[in-house]
Amino acid sequence: MNYQAVDLRDASDELQEKTVNMKLRPIDILECRMAGTSDTKKAIALGMHLSEDYYCKIGVNTITNEPEFVWGIASTGDPTLGVPWMLASNKFKITTDWLKRCKKEVLPEMNRTFPILRNFVHKNNTQSIAWLKWLGFSFYDIPVSFSVDGDQADVLLFTKLGGDHLCVNQQQ
Numbered sequence: 544m545n546y547q548a549v550d551l552r553d554a555s556d557e558l559q560e561k562t563v564n565m566k567l568r569p570i571d572i573l574e575c576r577m578a579g580t581s582d583t584k585k586a587i588a589l590g591m592h593l594s595e596d597y598y599c600k601i602g603v604n605t606i607t608n609e610p611e612f613v614w615g616i617a618s619t620g621d622p623t624l625g626v627p628w629m630l631a632s633n634k635f636k637i638t639t640d641w642l643k644r645c646k647k648e649v650l651p652e653m654n655r656t657f658p659i660l661r662n663f664v665h666k667n668n669t670q671s672i673a674w675l676k677w678l679g680f681s682f683y684d685i686p687v688s689f690s691v692d693g694d695q696a697d698v699l700l701f702t703k704l705g706g707d708h709l710c711v712n713q714q715q
Contacts, residue, residue: 546611546641548648551591551599562601562610563587565632570668575630577665577696583630590628593617597625598656600649602641604634611635616656625657625705629671637670642677650678654705663687663698675701 549558567575567583575586591599594615602612614629653660660680664671672682683700 545605545638546602546644547605548600548644549603551595551601551615554601558601558603558610559591562591562613565610565613565630568631568633568635570665570671571630573696574665574668577663577698587613587630590615590617590630593626594628598652602631602635607634609634616653616660623658625660626662627653627660627675627703628662629674631670637674642674645674645678653678654703657705660703660705661700663700666697666699672699672701679703 551559554562563584565583565587567587572581572583575581575583578586580586580589591613594617597616597618599615600613601610602614603609604611610632612629612631612635614627616625616627619626664675676682680701680703683702685700687698687700
């Protein structure tokens, strides 16, 4: 299965509406609840809105012409810190072609957005963890938990330095 990455700014209103209405994977529904909303449509729309000026793509299946995932980097209001995120439908499958495009296209674009990229991922979200590791993110198992419906949802912190890196040599 192949995917086309459509920039949110180039996406038709119809494609954006289909994306907001995607039926998400159960792990993504859980992560939406961790982020504070059980309404996945609102969560997708908010992620797209917070990312539209920085980086947001819709993954469209080139066979069905349907959106199967959306990812972006949301602004925190801090010009040094961006929040990478991804939400996917049950139909989304990671393919070798898509992984290669991530290394060649996605990662360089993500790295140009903010000097620091940081977010949390549920420990059971193995597919997203594998993708993030493939992209070179570092993971930290620190004692941070989100409450979902009164239960603890254990997460991993993931980070990556993006932007243009400066090497500073200090001489004494």
